[in-house]
Amino acid sequence: MKIIAGNWKMNGTRDSLDAMMCGLEKIETNNRVILCVPFTMLNGGNDVVAIGAQDVSAHTHGAFTGEVSAKMIADAGAKYVIVGHSECRQYHGDTNATVRQKAEMALANGLVPIICVGETMDEKQAGKTMAVIESGVRESVPSDTDSNIIIAYEPRWAIGAGLTPTASEIAEAHTLIAKTLSDMGLGGTPVLYGASVKGNNAADIMSIPNVDGVLVGGASLKSDDFIPIITSVN
Numbered sequence: 001m002k003i004i005a006g007n008w009k010m011n012g013t014r015d016s017l018d019a020m021m022c023g024l025e026k027i028e029t030n031n032r033v034i035l036c037v038p039f040t041m042l043n044g045g046n047d048v049v050a051i052g053a054q055d056v057s058a059h060t061h062g063a064f065t066g067e068v069s070a071k072m073i074a075d076a077g078a079k080y081v082i083v084g085h086s087e088c089r090q091y092h093g094d095t096n097a098t099v100r101q102k103a104e105m106a107l108a109n110g111l112v113p114i115i116c117v118g119e120t121m122d123e124k125q126a127g128k129t130m131a132v133i134e135s136g137v138r139e140s141v142p143s144d145t146d147s148n149i150i151i152a153y154e155p156r157w158a159i160g161a162g163l164t165p166t167a168s169e170i171a172e173a174h175t176l177i178a179k180t181l182s183d184m185g186l187g188g189t190p191v192l193y194g195a196s197v198k199g200n201n202a203a204d205i206m207s208i209p210n211v212d213g214v215l216v217g218g219a220s221l222k223s224d225d226f227i228p229i230i231t232s233v234n
């Protein structure tokens with residue numbers, strides 16, 4: 001069983017989610033399928049597909065105009081929430097510390113956080129990939145939990161770029177993440193790979209040791225692109 005999570009970013013409407021759900025209802029899979037959609041579509045889940053949000057406030061409630069709390073996301077019917085996505089780190093200034101607070105809020109409200117870590121191109125070129133990944137996990141993941149969490153390794157330079165690291169680079173990153181989680185008492189936590197996953201590379205990526213599934217951006221928007229990824233590992 002693999003976990004196949006889609007991230008719609010700021011795309012789609014309720015009609016497009018309905019169309020996606022119709023397509024997904026027809027497939028047979030043992031994989032866990034999650035769609036992380038904009039806040040306006042959080043009540044769209046069913047038995048085949050669980051719904052997630054793409055970000056959550058680090059605060060419980062109150063004077064934080066425009067923010068959406070973990071309690072509200074759970075109340076709307078979602079089960080998952082992405083935290084620390086590269087775009088939230090880049091555009092909203094999320095740090096590992098904020099990401100950890102957001103993950104804690106999610107857990108406190110019964111949501112499974114999908115916690116993203118990964119290096120920028122500058123960090124990669126400076127030879128800091130492994131250090132960034134390890135500190136990302138140690139600092140973003142609540143360690144005092146035995147709760148349900150998912151990690152996503154997303155090399156930030158590869159997201160939406162049509163680029164992927166080599167299989168051995170992915171293997172090295174995932175081995176480090178698995179070891180770090182084990183050191184933190186969180187062995188067995190699923191770790192997804194994300195960035196430029198498509199129908200033609202998904203099966204190869206998911207055959208790499210310690211890759212428990214994928215987080216998919218652009219190729220999760222249309223059922224013709226997303227379904228081949230889900231069924232590639234049946």
Ligand code: PEP
Pocket residue numbers: 007009154158159160161162194195196197215216217218219
């Ligand atoms: C993402 O946004 O998490 C992502 C992996 O995007 P893409 O698949 O488009 O690279």
